Every structure is written in C-alpha cells, then in structure tokens.
Amino acid sequence: MMRAKYLQIAADLTNKIKHKQYVAGDFLPSEPALSELYNVSRETIRKALNELLDAGIIQKIKGKGSVVINAARIAFPISNIESFDELNKQKQMNAATKILELKDAQMPFIIRKHLSLTETAATYVARLRLINHEPIVVDEDYILKKYVPDISLEQAKSSLYHYFEHDLGLEIDYASKTITVEPASKDVMEQLHLTDTNLVVVVRSLTYLKDTSFFQYTISQHRPDKFKFVDFAHRKAKNGGLIL
Amino acid sequence: MMRAKYLQIAADLTNKIKHKQYVAGDFLPSEPALSELYNVSRETIRKALNELLDAGIIQKIKGKGSVVINAARIAFPISNIESFDELNKQKQMNAATKILELKDAQMPFIIRKHLSLTETAATYVARLRLINHEPIVVDEDYILKKYVPDISLEQAKSSLYHYFEHDLGLEIDYASKTITVEPASKDVMEQLHLTDTNLVVVVRSLTYLKDTSFFQYTISQHRPDKFKFVDFAHRKAKNGGLIL
DNA sequence: CAGTGGTCTAGACCACGGG
DNA sequence: CCGTGGTCTAGACCACTGC
Numbered sequence: 001m002m003r004a005k006y007l008q009i010a011a012d013l014t015n016k017i018k019h020k021q022y023v024a025g026d027f028l029p030s031e032p033a034l035s036e037l038y039n040v041s042r043e044t045i046r047k048a049l050n051e052l053l054d055a056g057i058i059q060k061i062k063g064k065g066s067v068v069i070n071a072a073r074i075a076f077p078i079s080n081i082e083s084f085d086e087l088n089k090q091k092q093m094n095a096a097t098k099i100l101e102l103k104d105a106q107m108p109f110i111i112r113k114h115l116s117l118t119e120t121a122a123t124y125v126a127r128l129r130l131i132n133h134e135p136i137v138v139d140e141d142y143i144l145k146k147y148v149p150d151i152s153l154e155q156a157k158s159s160l161y162h163y164f165e166h167d168l169g170l171e172i173d174y175a176s177k178t179i180t181v182e183p184a185s186k187d188v189m190e191q192l193h194l195t196d197t198n199l200v201v202v203v204r205s206l207t208y209l210k211d212t213s214f215f216q217y218t219i220s221q222h223r224p225d226k227f228k229f230v231d232f233a234h235r236k237a238k239n240g241g242l243i244l
Numbered sequence: 245m246m247r248a249k250y251l252q253i254a255a256d257l258t259n260k261i262k263h264k265q266y267v268a269g270d271f272l273p274s275e276p277a278l279s280e281l282y283n284v285s286r287e288t289i290r291k292a293l294n295e296l297l298d299a300g301i302i303q304k305i306k307g308k309g310s311v312v313i314n315a316a317r318i319a320f321p322i323s324n325i326e327s328f329d330e331l332n333k334q335k336q337m338n339a340a341t342k343i344l345e346l347k348d349a350q351m352p353f354i355i356r357k358h359l360s361l362t363e364t365a366a367t368y369v370a371r372l373r374l375i376n377h378e379p380i381v382v383d384e385d386y387i388l389k390k391y392v393p394d395i396s397l398e399q400a401k402s403s404l405y406h407y408f409e410h411d412l413g414l415e416i417d418y419a420s421k422t423i424t425v426e427p428a429s430k431d432v433m434e435q436l437h438l439t440d441t442n443l444v445v446v447v448r449s450l451t452y453l454k455d456t457s458f459f460q461y462t463i464s465q466h467r468p469d470k471f472k473f474v475d476f477a478h479r480k481a482k483n484g485g486l487i488l
Numbered sequence: 489c490a491g492t493g494g495t496c497t498a499g500a501c502c503a504c505g506g507g
Numbered sequence: 508c509c510g511t512g513g514t515c516t517a518g519a520c521c522a523c524t525g526c
Contacts, residue, residue, distance in 0.1 A: 004513075004514060004515090005514080005515075006514080006515090030491075030492060030493080031492080031493065032491090032492085040515075040516085041515060041516045041517065041518090042516095042517090042518095043287075043514095043515070043516075043517095044514080044515060044516080046493085046494085047514085047515095049493095056418070056420075059417070059418075059452075059454075059456045060493065060494095061454065061455055061456070061492090061493080061523095061524085062492070062493050062494070062522070062523050062524075063491080063492050063493065063522075063523035063524035063525080064491095064492065064493080064523085064524060064525085065491095065492060065493075066492095066493085067456050069456060070359070115314070172479050173303070173478060173479055174300070174303075174476070174477060174478045174479060175476075175477060175479075176300075176474070176475065176476045176477075177474070177475040177476075177477075178472060178473065178474050178475075179423065179471075179472070179473040179474075179475070180471060180472050180473075181425060181443070181445055181468035181469070181471055197441055197442075197443055198441075199425070199441055199443055199468055201425055208303075210303075210305065211305055212303045212305070212311050212313060224425035224443055225425070227423075227424065227425055228422060228423070228424050229422065229423040229424075229473070230420070230421070230422050230423075231420065231421040231422075231423070231475070232418070232419075232420045232421075233418060233419060233420075233421075234417060234418045235416050235417055235418060235419075248494075248495060248496090249495080249496075250495080250496090274510075274511060274512080275511080275512065276510090276511090284496075284497085285496065285497045285498065285499090286497095286498090286499095287495095287496070287497075287498090288495080288496060288497080290512085290513085291495085291496095293512095304512065304513095305504095305505085305511085305512080306503070306504050306505080306511070306512050306513070307503075307504035307505035307506080307510080307511050307512065308504085308505060308506085308510095308511060308512080309510095309511060309512075310511095310512085
C-alpha cells in the first residue's frame with residue numbers, strides 16, 4: 001500500500017534535517033517553493049509541514065517561514081536519572097522480563113463502572129521488568145478476552161503489543177494515562193528492591209482500539225529513582241470554546 | 245479579529261456535544277452533510293473535525309463516520325489523589341502564593357550550555373503555593389531579562405503567565421517538560437511539610453515563544469501525595485521515518 | 489511593496505465498511 | 508453497490524513580516 005504523499009514528504013524533510021541538510025535555526029524553503037520542488041499542491045506541502053510541527057521538529061512563523069528547532073531543546077537530560085526506555089536503548093543492557101502471574105480475571109470494578117462495560121472477562125498478567133538484573137517496573141495488565149482470548153506464557157514474556165498488532169491484527173489507536181506517586185504494597189516493595197522509601201510512581205493507562213472500543217487496562221509501578229517522563233506540548237488553543 | 249471558520253465550527257460541534265445534542269457513541273453527520281449544514285467546503289469541515297480529534301472528543305473511522313467518545317474515558321479519577329489543578333478548580337478552595345525569593349540571577353549553567361544562550365541575565369522567582377493553608381508546590385522560575393526586564397512582588401504574587409501574555413504581549417508557544425522523582429533539600433522538605441518521605445515530584449519546563457526563542461526555565465517540586473498528571477495521546481505515527 | 493504562512497473553495501479520485 | 512472518511516489539486520484572498 002502506497003503511503004500518502006504528504007507523509008513521504010514529511011519523512012523526506014525529517015531525514016534532511018536529521019542529516020544536517022537543514023540545521024537548527026535554518027528556514028526551510030517557503031511553501032510555494034516546496035510545492036514546486038516536490039511537484040505537489042501547496043495544501044499537500046502544508047499537511048507535510050504540519051506533521052513536522054506536531055512532532056516538534058519545526059516552528060512556523062507567519063510572514064517569515066518555517067524554522068528548524070534544535071532537537072536538543074525538546075528533551076535533554078537536565079537530571080541524571082535514567083528511565084526504563086533510556087536504559088532500554090543502550091544496546092549493551094541486559095533486559096529481562098519475569099512473569100509473576102498469568103490468570104483469568106475480571107476487569108477491576110472501578111473500570112467496569114466508569115466505562116459501563118458489558119463484557120468484563122479478562123486476562124491478568126503481572127510482569128517484573130529488569131535491566132542489568134535490577135528490577136525497574138512491575139506491570140499489571142488486564143486485557144479483555146473479547147479481543148484477545150488467549151495469552152500464553154511465551155507471549156507474555158516478549159512484547160504483548162507486538163503480539164496484539166502483528167499476530168492478531170488489532171489496531172491500537174489511543175490511550176489516556178495518569179501518573180501519580182503512591183505507597184507500594186509489601187510485595188511490590190520486595191519485587192522492586194525498595195528500601196529507602198515505600199513510594200512508587202504509578203502509571204495507569206486505558207487503551208482503546210481504532211473502532212473506539214476499550215481494550216486494555218495497565219498499572220505500571222516504577223522505582224521512583226528510575227522513572228522519567230518527557231512531554232512536549234504546544235500551547236493549548238487559546239480556548240475559543242474548545243475546552244471541555 | 246474574526247476567528248477562522250473551521251475553529252467556529254469546531255467550537256459549535258464541541259458545544260453541541262457538551263450540551264448532549266450528540267452523546268457518547270453517536271455518529272456525527274457525515275462530512276458532506278456537515279459541509280452543507282454549515283455552508284462551507286468539505287476541507288473546512290475536515291479541519292474542524294481534526295480539532296475535535298486532537299482534543300480527544302471524537303474518533304474517526306474510515307468507511308463509517310465520526311463517533312463521539314465518552315469524555316469520562318479520557319481522564320477519570322482512578323486514584324483518589326487530588327492535584328493542584330483539580331484542587332484549584334474547586335471554587336471553595338483557599339489558594340495562596342507566598343513569595344520565597346525574588347532576585348536577579350543567571351540562567352543555570354546546564355541550561356546555558358545546552359541551549360547555547362548568549363544572553364543569560366534572568367530574574368529568579370521562588371514561590372510556595374498553598375491550598376487551604378496546605379503547602380502543595382514550590383515553584384522556581386528563571387525568566388530571561390531580555391523579554392521581561394522587571395518583575396515586581398505584586399506580579400509574582402498573581403499569575404506570571406497573565407502578566408506575560410496580557411500586559412507584555414508575549415506569545416508563548418510551546419514547552420518541553422520532564423517529570424522525575426527526586427530527594428528534596430531540607431528547605432523544600434520544610435516548606436512542603438514533608439515528614440514521611442524526602443521524595444518530591446520534580447517537573448522541569450523549558451518554555452519558548454512563538455518566534456522559537458527560549459524564554460523561561462521552571463522547576464516545580466510537588467508534594468508526592470498531591471501530584472497527578474493526566475496525558476491523552478493518539479498512537480504515534482507507525483513511524484514512516486518521522487521519528488527522530 | 490513583495491513574500492510569507494493561514495484560510496478557504498469546488499471540484500476529483502481513492503480505500504474502506506456494510507448491505 | 509453506495510456512503511463514508513483520506514488524499515490531492517489549482518486556484519483564491521487575507522494578515523503578517525520586512526524592506
């Protein structure tokens with residue numbers, strides 16, 4: 001399947017920026033110029049540029065042009081904490097997953113209630129993630145049986161997402177997350193080797209499919225000294241009434 | 245100044261959803277139908293619908309239509325923690341700001357270095373935020389003098405954002421944030437009345453203006469039991485090369 | 489003033505969903 | 508098959524920037 005022109009152009013421009021053909025502070029060619037360069041209409045160029053804008057790669061300034069933003073600006077290490085993801089990207093790391101539990105269960109009550117679920121049968125998976133033999137996160141997942149009837153120990157040990165998307169063809173579309181800090185249970189404290197504190201960072205996610213159906217509830221409990229979350233956001237629409 | 249049509253339409257549709265004219269699960273009229281309804285072209289309708297999509301209000305399904313999403317899905321209270329913002333929205337609350345310090349300073353070294361700043365003169369403001377006489381957050385701000393030469397005690401006591409945007413006409417465009425959990429200093433522990441733990445949630449923000457210039461560095465230290473962050477995100481583009 | 493990005497139009501063709 | 512949303516075009520007018 002052919003990808004849309006505007007996505008190809010967006011990818012091409014992103015590559016040119018990555019390969020220093022345009023560097024931070026440079027202006028990209030104007031929209032009419034890009035339009036001629038790629039032999040597409042200006043609206044198509046604008047869709048491509050909007051992708052870069054959303055990704056925080058460029059900034060558009062009316063009357064002037066599109067500026068390349070310094071990537072280092074977006075997320076550089078101000079603190080020295082290493083997150084699970086960052087540790088994960090260092091290829092020498094030794095990542096491991098230990099299955100703590102895998103069983104049939106019901107979606108937790110508070111979820112059933114708030115989402116008014118009719119089908120509540122789920123698979124419960126609890127996993128401990130380790131990097132270099134150090135425990136980092138305890139993940140608990142509730143996955144509706146309606147969409148994923150069975151999960152094997154093997155599948156739980158590798159990436160559930162990969163299983164869902166590639167093997168089952170499920171299309172995951174969006175998720176809402178909350179991040180809080182809460183006291184951990186004794187079990188979790190032991191699993192994460194917590195001694196100095198009883199606090200963990202709790203990330204709760206509700207995941208939905210492309211057809212808007214609710215699909216998975218995840219509770220991740222992180223060692224506080226290994227947790228890091230990076231957010232990049234444009235200023236909210238100055239509210240013309242769009243805010244709920 | 246006249247707002248763009250697509251924003252007016254987006255606001256109108258949002259209002260209709262808010263006022264239950266369309267409820268969760270309903271399909272909005274099709275794009276051609278809306279196009280006729282509002283007497284605009286279909287592309288304009290699509291821009292309006294994209295606003296609702298980004299805001300997490302609707303979900304578009306190819307071949308079917310645009311479904312209204314249950315707002316409760318996006319962010320409902322799974323835990324009972326009350327964040328500063330939530331407390332703030334309860335109108336009976338008694339919010340207060342105590343200025344801890346206000347002085348001239350240099351932008352911290354790590355910021356100067358990473359952003360290669362040439363002008364580093366800044367105003368430093370440290371503030372303690374209280375709700376119902378309970379300390380919640382310690383905010384430290386470094387604001388470049390280049391854009392805001394002077395900040396009075398009065399201005400620091402109310403909203404700095406309001407001062408920047410309304411009085412000075414600065415246009416804030418985007419920010420990058422990191423969230424971590426770190427041990428607090430003794431001073432901060434005292435200010436936040438922390439006894440059970442020495443950990444605080446640290447949110448560091450880099451704020452930029454519309455013309456891409458860096459403008460403000462903020463370090464917020466939150467009581468861990470009062471911190472809550474909510475995130476709603478569509479699945480990242482399946483990566484056609486857009487990821488840096 | 490000319491050049492930039494922001495909005496808008498009236499068409500067109502396509503891929504997908506469901507009968 | 509038809510109706511849906513996804514993409515694309517070749518124009519147009521506007522508001523803003525900078526000279």
